[in-house]
C-alpha cells in the first residue's frame with residue numbers, strides 16, 4: 499500500500515495504513531501480514547418488514563475480520579450512515595483490540611442502516627428480530643461462532659430481543675444466552691456491562707497517570723484531579739466516562755459536545771444534573787450557568803488537558819488536527835482520529851491513548867458476561883458468603899488479640915463479600931492496567947515505535963501472527 503496523499507481515505511483504509519505503520523516496525527513476513535489484515539467474510543442482508551401497513555426494506559451487514567479465536571466478537575450499530583466499509587474497519591479494530599487485551603475472541607462487527615428515531619419501540623423490536631433471523635440463518639450469530647454486543651444506536655433492549663429470537667430458533671441450545679452480550683441483567687446480562695466501556699476509559703486514564711514518564715511526555719502535571727476534560731459524545735460511552743471521571747477522580751468536564759452543539763462551563767459541568775436535563779428536555783440547551791454553541795466540531799479545538807472523542811469515527815482529520823490544543827487524546831470512540839491527523843498530532847507531541855486499548859472495557863466485560871452465560875452461574879455466588887464468614891472470623895480474632903473492638907462501620911466494610919459488580923470492575927481494572935503496561939513498556943523501550951498506537955498494533959499483530967504461525971494456514 500502506498501502512502502496516502504489526501505484526507506479522502508475510507509475508514510478501512512485508515513485502519514490499514516495504521517496497521518502498515520506497525521508492520522513496518524516489526525519483523526513480519528508480508529504474506530502473514532496480508533493474511534492478518536484481510537477481512538475473512540462479510541454478508542449484506544436486505545429484508546422486508548411491514549411497518550404501518552407498508553412494506554419497508556432494510557439493509558444490514560455483519561463482517562468477520564478474523565477467526566483465529568472463536569467466537570468472533572463485536573457490536574452491532576444502528577445508524578443512518580452505516581456502510582460496508584465502516585463495518586469492515588470496525589471488525590478489524592475488534593480483532594486487534596481483543597488480541598491486545600488478551601481476550602480470546604476473533605473480531606467482528608455489524609450494522610443496520612436505520613434511523614431509530616423514526617420508529618416506535620414495537621417497530622424496532624420487529625425490525626431487530628427480523629435482522630437477527632437473517633444473521634442466524636446465514637451463520638453470523640451464535641454463542642460459539644459470532645457474538646454481537648451493543649454499539650452506537652443499540653443497547654440492552656436490542657440485545658434482549660436478539661437473544662430471545664435466537665432462543666426461539668434454537669430452544670435446545672442450552673447456551674443460548676451467550677449468543678449476544680450487553681443484555682439486561684434479568685435476561686442473562688452481567689452487572690457493570692452498561693458502564694463498562696466508559697469505566698474502561700476512566701481506568702485507562704488512571705493507568706496513564708501511574709506512568710510519570712508518559713505524563714511528562716504529554717506535558718501534563720501528575721494526577722487526574724482538576725484536569726480539564728472536553729468530551730465529544732454523551733451516549734453510553736461518553737456519559738459514563740464523564741460521570742466516573744468527575745465523581746471518582748475529581749476531574750472537570752469543561753465541555754460536552756453532542757450532535758446539536760457544545761455546552762461549555764469552565765468551572766466544570768455537573769454530569770448527573772446535565773444527564774437529567776437532557777432526559778427531561780431532550781436537549782442540552784437551557785442548561786443553567788453554561789454556554790451553548792451550535793458549532794460542536796469547532797469545540798474539539800478548545801483549550802483543555804484531555805480530549806475524549808466518544809462519538810464517531812473521523813472527527814479529528816487533517817482539517818482540524820493542527821488546531822487541537824489538548825495534551826492527551828483518549829480515543830473512547832472507534833477511529834476518531836484519521837491516519838493523516840494521527841501524524842499531525844504525533845508531530846505536535848500530543849499523546850494519544852488509542853481506541854484499540856482505550857475503549858476495550860466493553861469487550862472485556864462482554865467476555866465476562868459470555869463466560870457467565872456459559873457457566874450458568876453469577877460470579878461470586880459460590881464464594882461471597884464464605885468470604886464474609888472468613889472475614890468475620892478474622893475480625894473477631896483481631897479484636898481478641900488486640901483487646902480493642904472494631905467500629906461497626908469498619909466491620910461492615912471489612913467483612914463484606916465481593917458482589918458480582920465488584921468482581922467485574924476488579925477484572926476490568928486489572929485488564930486495563932495490564933493493557934496499558936504492555937503499551938507503555940514497548941513504547942518506551944523500542945526506538946522504532948514512536949507512539950502508543952503503533953505499540954498497540956505491534957503487540958496485537960504479534961499475538962495474532964503467532965497463532966497463525968503455530969497452527970499454520972491451510
Ligand code: NAD
Nearest residue numbers: 649650651695731732733734735756757809831832857860
Ligand atoms: P451512543 O449511540 O450511545 O452515543 C453516541 C453519542 O455520540 C451521542 O451522545 C450522540 O449525540 C453523539 N454524536 C453523534 N453524532 C455526533 C456528532 N456528529 N458530533 C458530536 N456528537 C455526536 O453510542 P456509544 O455506544 O456511546 O458509542 C460511541 C463510540 O464508542 C462509537 O465509536 C462506538 O463504536 C464506540 N464504542 C462503544 C462501545 C459500547 O460498549 N457501547 C464499546 C466500544 C466502543
